[in-house]
Amino acid sequence: MKKSNLLAFAFILISFNAINYSQTRNEENKADFTFVFCTDIHLETERNAVQGFTQAIDTINKLQPKFVITGGDLIMDALGQTYERADSLYNLYQEVTKKIQMPVHNTMGNHEIYGIYKKSGADTTNPEYGEKMFEKRLGKSYYSFDYDGWKFMVLNSIEDTKKSKYIGLIDNKQIDWIKEELAKTDSKTPIVISTHIPFITAFAQKYTGSTVANDSSLVVVNSKEVIDLFKGYNLKLVLQGHLHTVEDIYIDGIHFITGGAVSAAWWTGPNMGFEEGFMFITVKGDEFDWRYVDYGWQVE
Template sequence: MEEKKNNISGRRRFLLQSGFAAMAIPFTQISCQNSNESKATEDNEDSFEFAFLTDIHIKPEMNAPKGFQMAIDKVNTLNPDFVITGGDLVYDCMRGNYDQSESLFLLYKNMCKGFNMPVYNCIGNHDLFAIYEESPESEDHPDYKYGMWERHFGDTYYSFDHKGWHFITLNSLDVTENKRYQGVFHEKQLEWLKADIAKVEKSTPIIITTHIPMICTYSQLNGSEGTRTVNNASDVFDILEGHNLKLVLQGHIHWKEYGFINDRFHFLTGGSIAGNGWKGRRHNTKEGFVTVKINGNDFSWEYVDHGWETERIRLAENNI
């Protein structure tokens, strides 16, 4: 298990300021943590733990089901209250036909029955059905774009409460005129968010989950090709102004990145279950997932290696 912890109560913090992205940094992931991470905090009656699994990329090939099952087994061993996923559950529906895409969703859903706790899902770009020109399906298909997701999982954005914390899952995706995905929170969702937040006490701790990151240094470190962040993340931050936003959980990049923004909130990009398409690490981040432990108004986190890299090498050596 690879561990990175941050306890946010009364500790030194690394502040990610506006000039940070311009720094010349000789590595491809940033993980900021406090210097007293080993200090124990006594649990109170409101403490709980959940797991954040993102970019699972389930498919029948490359022993992906075996790798995902290893993650499921590891989560069950840790026994959190629930699981939140960060999108890209399957690979790939954007270019797929109906039968192929439907089979991927069914594979994912059937495997998720192995979790011993509830699973709250977030939509990712690879979960959008038939949005690319390469797909043989048309825009008139009832499952186009969000349709297949909604049929299997329901709304693409929603909220729930657990032991005094408010959790918001957002849909960070839409489709451009030239049939490519983009990172954006559409207006209807923003109106829903305003109504949802209006019902939440301003002191209530809030955690947001999104697939496309709201904040990320990938483009500054590696170039800006593709959609790496949401275009209008500031709209969400404006809506939550004055509320107790604690943490933004993100996926998409397949790396581990943590930051604390101007004494306001934390963001955590949670690596990937699949790594580099089930072929090993991506951006030097091991395949894995995040556990978040809540203790009153505070939290700490760990990045858990579920062992796929070692198993992948073993399978390759034995031609499995």
């Protein structure tokens, strides 16, 4: 095989059950900055979830990252609950996260969407129906911010099918917005994406079988279209949630990291061998390291 053809193949690294990864492999390098990606908190009044999340926050504060990105599924839940239940959980989340000592950038998950399951009995004319509850309480469902030469793009990967279910999708409005954002971004700028529903995962292949396709509620169905928008740009990292597992899939110079879960198995213990935890990411120049932090929560 010609060398040029060989190089055309994507290099794929899939890592399950890993607790850390280093691009530089040099732990002595001083970090430019650090940040936390904590996903799938599933905050509720039951199962000692408040105590568990508070313990995670205490650990985060001790690590002193520059900021925190949440990966969605912040509460449990708004999809199929009454307005009163959803409202109380959003209020609880906002109250508990006041303990975080650094800026928090929220990603919307499916469990933050109010009332789209019929069992909720929600009125579709309610001004907080669907994604509007998140937007009213926590801000835009997709946006970008910059930190120390890196660009972070937080996406809304949830699409209401209007059939009492959701799928993973980046809609056309966001596609246009991404194009606009990239048009004003230097091609050398390192870029990080946060999405609740994964772009790329080997979840179904690992846990069900090698020929099984991922369900449309487990992955973003148009992820290839979205990733292709970043050709010619320096997309380094896609941070993903939803699956309560840890993965690092490396394709074409991009790491697709599924970030475990603060709640592990929804506050009942480890999930598929993964403890309650979050990602601690160290940035040096245009490279990064990561490690999954088990913050020590024990189910009572």
